[in-house]
Amino acid sequence: MIRRFTAxxxxxxxxxxxxxxxxxxxxxxxxxxxxVGNSSYQSVPQLPNPARDASSIAKMFREAGFDSVDTLINVxxxxxxxxxxxxxxxxxxxDIAVVYYAGHGLEIGGTNYLIPVDAKLASDRDADDEAIxxxxxxxxxxxxxxxxxxxxxxCRDNPFVGTMRRERxxxxxxxxxxxxxxxxxxxxxTLIAYAAKAGSTADDGDGEHSPFTVSILKNLPVPGLDVRLxxxxxxxxxxxxxxxxxxxxxxxxxxxxxxxLVPAPAxxxxxxxxxxxxxxxxxxxxGTKRAWEVFLATHPTGFYAELARAQMEAxxxxxxxxxxxxxxxxxxxxxxDTPPTKEQIEWEKIKDSVDVPVLxxxxxxFPDAPLAITAQQRIDVLKQAxxxxxxxxxxxxxxxxxxxxxxxRKAEAEQAxxxxxxxxxxxxxxxxxxxxxxxxxxxxxxxxVEKKRIEDExxxxxxxxxxxxxxxxxxxxxxxxxxxxxxTEHDRxxxxxxxxKAxxxxxxxxxxxxxxxADLAAAKEAACKDQLAQLDAIIAKGSDGTGIDDLKTFxxxxxxxxxxxxxxxxxxxxxxxxxxxAATLPNSPQLVTSAQTELVRLxxxxxxxxxxxxxxTKAALGRYFMIGGQPVEADKISVTQDLVAELSKHATRVCxxxxxxxxxxxGDVCVANENPASAATASRxxxxxxxxxxxxTNRDADREPARRAKSDNDTPRARQQAVARPSIVSGGGGGGGxxxxxxxxx
Numbered sequence: 249m250i251r252r253f254t255a256x257x258x259x260x261x262x263x264x265x266x267x268x269x270x271x272x273x274x275x276x277x278x279x280x281x282x283x284v285g286n287s288s289y290q291s292v293p294q295l296p297n298p299a300r301d302a303s304s305i306a307k308m309f310r311e312a313g314f315d316s317v318d319t320l321i322n323v324x325x326x327x328x329x330x331x332x333x334x335x336x337x338x339x340x341x342x343d344i345a346v347v348y349y350a351g352h353g354l355e356i357g358g359t360n361y362l363i364p365v366d367a368k369l370a371s372d373r374d375a376d377d378e379a380i381x382x383x384x385x386x387x388x389x390x391x392x393x394x395x396x397x398x399x400x401x402x403c404r405d406n407p408f409v410g411t412m413r414r415e416r417x418x419x420x421x422x423x424x425x426x427x428x429x430x431x432x433x434x435x436x437x438t439l440i441a442y443a444a445k446a447g448s449t450a451d452d453g454d455g456e457h458s459p460f461t462v463s464i465l466k467n468l469p470v471p472g473l474d475v476r477l478x479x480x481x482x483x484x485x486x487x488x489x490x491x492x493x494x495x496x497x498x499x500x501x502x503x504x505x506x507x508x509l510v511p512a513p514a515x516x517x518x519x520x521x522x523x524x525x526x527x528x529x530x531x532x533x534x535g536t537k538r539a540w541e542v543f544l545a546t547h548p549t550g551f552y553a554e555l556a557r558a559q560m561e562a563x564x565x566x567x568x569x570x571x572x573x574x575x576x577x578x579x580x581x582x583x584x585d586t587p588p589t590k591e592q593i594e595w596e597k598i599k600d601s602v603d604v605p606v607l608x609x610x611x612x613x614f615p616d617a618p619l620a621i622t623a624q625q626r627i628d629v630l631k632q633a634x635x636x637x638x639x640x641x642x643x644x645x646x647x648x649x650x651x652x653x654x655x656x657r658k659a660e661a662e663q664a665x666x667x668x669x670x671x672x673x674x675x676x677x678x679x680x681x682x683x684x685x686x687x688x689x690x691x692x693x694x695x696x697v698e699k700k701r702i703e704d705e706x707x708x709x710x711x712x713x714x715x716x717x718x719x720x721x722x723x724x725x726x727x728x729x730x731x732x733x734x735x736t737e738h739d740r741x742x743x744x745x746x747x748x749k750a751x752x753x754x755x756x757x758x759x760x761x762x763x764x765x766a767d768l769a770a771a772k773e774a775a776c777k778d779q780l781a782q783l784d785a786i787i788a789k790g791s792d793g794t795g796i797d798d799l800k801t802f803x804x805x806x807x808x809x810x811x812x813x814x815x816x817x818x819x820x821x822x823x824x825x826x827x828x829x830a831a832t833l834p835n836s837p838q839l840v841t842s843a844q845t846e847l848v849r850l851x852x853x854x855x856x857x858x859x860x861x862x863x864x865t866k867a868a869l870g871r872y873f874m875i876g877g878q879p880v881e882a883d884k885i886s887v888t889q890d891l892v893a894e895l896s897k898h899a900t901r902v903c904x905x906x907x908x909x910x911x912x913x914x915g916d917v918c919v920a921n922e923n924p925a926s927a928a929t930a931s932r933x934x935x936x937x938x939x940x941x942x943x944x945t946n947r948d949a950d951r952e953p954a955r956r957a958k959s960d961n962d963t964p965r966a967r968q969q970a971v972a973r974p975s976i977v978s979g980g981g982g983g984g985g986x987x988x989x990x991x992x993x994x
Contacts, residue, residue, distance in 0.1 A: 277343035280316040281309045282335040286351030288322040292407040298350035301461040312510045324366040340391030353402030355429040371413035396438040403450035433500040440499045459489045472512025491648045528552040533633040591617045776808035791822035839887045846895035852903040
């Protein structure tokens with residue numbers, strides 16, 4: 249639901265404004281509008297009026313001469329968002345941008361949402377995905393230069409609120425209410441108009457449009473009427489038509505000058521006297537010179553215009569001390585010789601303000617300043633105007649209540665009179681029904697006699713008709729038999745003629761087909777000969793150069809069936825030849841794999857052959873060349889067929905075994921050196937008593953056969969590991985910072 253204004257005066261001034269008269273340049277302005285009306289909701293009951301309201305509003309804008317009017321009726325989520333995005337671009341080039349929405353809306357945790365017709369709001373978590381944030385629609389008009397107007401007729405009783413689950417745990421985000429909450433515009437020259445205030449709902453209306461839309465259609469397109477005065481009239485009319493149940497509200501403020509949606513005509517038209525009088529009474533309560541200037545800009549002629557000019561003259565001739573209660577207190581003028589104080593500077597900023605909180609903040613900052621009294625006087629004037637309006641509204645409500653009670657009393661009296669009249673009519677009707685029943689009974693007896701006579705006549709006629717029908721049926725059957733015989737003879741003759749014609753057609757068709765097949769075979773044979781000649785020419789060129797590509801291109805275009813396998817075989821042969829040639833090229837993966845295999849066998853390389861000329865492979869080749877007395881730089885090493893042949897000629901290991909610094913080469917095995925500390929420990933223990941030595945000797949004697957057997961088993965394994973792990977040899981001298989011992993193992 250819409251929240252209340254912080255001060256009721258915002259309604260008066262925010263609607264009817266106090267501005268300086270400025271030239272009206274509407275004739276040169278670009279005006280655009282986006283109109284959305286959602287009635288046919290898919291998951292809740294439909295609304296009767298929003299679609300009609302939106303169509304009429306769009307028609308109003310078009311008749312008012314708007315440059316662009318985008319209209320969407322019963323729009324879904326995705327289409328809604330795309331329309332808003334499109335309107336953002338349109339509004340960037342405009343002076344006045346208007347957005348109108350009619351349909352369902354709701355507020356969740358302080359965020360307002362407009363609901364597309366396909367929305368499924370099972371819980372409050374769905375709003376971000378299924379609904380459109382109001383802020384998104386409001387910001388779409390931000391690009392307009394002079395006026396941004398948002399009109400929202402979305403304060404109806406909302407069925408989504410009762411069915412939505414509250415799944416969000418935050419206290420703030422769980423608050424869900426139908427209608428829309430208060431939104432203060434973040435940009436200047438922006439107005440947001442709501443159909444109803446907080447704590448109440450907007451009527452959808454019993455007629456073709458809602459009361460809010462009816463009043464908008466009447467007042468907004470008035471030529472030259474300031475938009476703020478127009479919404480003031482809308483508010484008064486809606487209050488009157490709904491017996492004070494619904495009060496529209498407007499948020500935001502505009503700068504100086506008259507801003508109307510429809511330019512004033514070249515020849516000013518007189519406004520209705522009732523409208524002029526209402527505007528005059530409102531401005532009279534405000535009582536400032538600028539307010540009278542706005543009134544005269546809207547109503548420059550007539551009786552009330554002369555009264556307004558007299559009010560302005562009175563304000564100009566009277567000293568500040570004699571100002572009436574209805575007018576704002578004037579600010580004492582400052583002289584040029586005295587520099588303005590901080591209080592006067594701040595007062596200059598707000599001296600024309602009609603916002604009570606702003607004036608109260610000024611008094612709080614400067615409580616002892618003389619201008620604080622002036623600010624308080626203005627607050628009193630505003631509050632008095634508010635009180636007068638509330639008193640008038642209260643009186644109107646009381647009069648409406650009394651009128652309703654009087655109408656109810658009259659209705660009850662009329663209802664009693666209608667009941668008595670109905671009883672008299674019922675008695676008369678029952679008497680007429682009894683008389684009619686008697687007449688009907690007599691008529692029924694006469695009708696029964698007549699019915700029997702008619703039935704007898706019908707039976708006699710039916711018997712005669714049956715006889716005549718039997719005679720006619722016999723004649724018809726005889727005629728059918730004659731026609732059937734004639735048709736059979738005719739069909740036999742036609743079948744014979746058709747058979748003869750079919751045989752002749754078949755022979756002609758077979759002859760034509762044979763000729764066509766012969767022509768096709770001849771053409772195909774000629775094509776095969778031409779393509780065979782092309783294939784022979786391509787094969788004659790060989791697989792070098794573009795031979796394979798030419799064969800593949802020819803294969804795509806060949807149409808002779810018997811040449812297909814020949815072409816495939818030729819392509820395979822050319823590919824094999826190309827692979828074979830590539831395998832003989834220096835540093836080819838095949839040659840590198842063969843060289844790596846030989847280097848592993850010769851003890852110069854570790855790891856598995858992978859066909860890549862890596863740094864480890866180059867290092868292994870470098871060691872091989874170094875041992876052979878032919879050192880070669882790593883970047884100049886190249887693997888060729890001759891090099892592979894040379895490597896394969898060696899029958900035994902070429903690269904020596906390299907042991908770590910703490911190992912000694914014994915045969916083909918690197919054995920760890922004896923630890924000196926262990927020897928010293930053994931010598932110290934030799935001084936033990938004889939009994940201990942005897943026990944140790946006996947234990948050693950017992951373990952000796954097992955140790956010998958283990959040693960015999962470990963020796964072949966060590967030799968096998970030395971042969972199977974050529975990593976001891978590779979690496980160009982070992983790694984890890986240890987020096988190596990080179991032994992001859994072959």
